[in-house]
Amino acid sequence: xxxRQYIFLFLMIILLYLSFKIIQFEYNKYNISLYIKGQKxxxxxxxxxxxxxxxxxxxxxxxxxxxxxxKSDDWMKMKWxxxxxxxxxxxxxxxxxxxVIKNLDEIKDEKKYDITSTMSNFEKWIYxxxxxxxx
Numbered sequence: 001x002x003x004r005q006y007i008f009l010f011l012m013i014i015l016l017y018l019s020f021k022i023i024q025f026e027y028n029k030y031n032i033s034l035y036i037k038g039q040k041x042x043x044x045x046x047x048x049x050x051x052x053x054x055x056x057x058x059x060x061x062x063x064x065x066x067x068x069x070x071k072s073d074d075w076m077k078m079k080w081x082x083x084x085x086x087x088x089x090x091x092x093x094x095x096x097x098x099x100v101i102k103n104l105d106e107i108k109d110e111k112k113y114d115i116t117s118t119m120s121n122f123e124k125w126i127y128x129x130x131x132x133x134x135x
Contacts, residue, residue, distance in 0.1 A: 059065060116124050126132055 116127060
């Protein structure tokens, strides 16, 4: 009878150890999958940033933009000339300023809700130092 109890106890210890190892493996697998998801998010952010910068670089390398800069710097225009840039519809759609205008509208909206935009310097100091709105 004693021998059977020791064997049973030994098998229970092995069972508990294997259960612990399985749980540990699943926990590590879960942590690794979370890390991979986080890295995918970082990669997506970098891709969007690169797309935006390549768009900007392509626009800055167009003939129309270079011509505009030269004329606006008074290098290629006479005093009576007005600068008008003509480009194809394809290039215009490719480099439309909708993104820029959208961002400017968002900035303007942020300024509308900024409490300090209408305050004087003295009121701003009181607001930032004492967290009190004087108005």
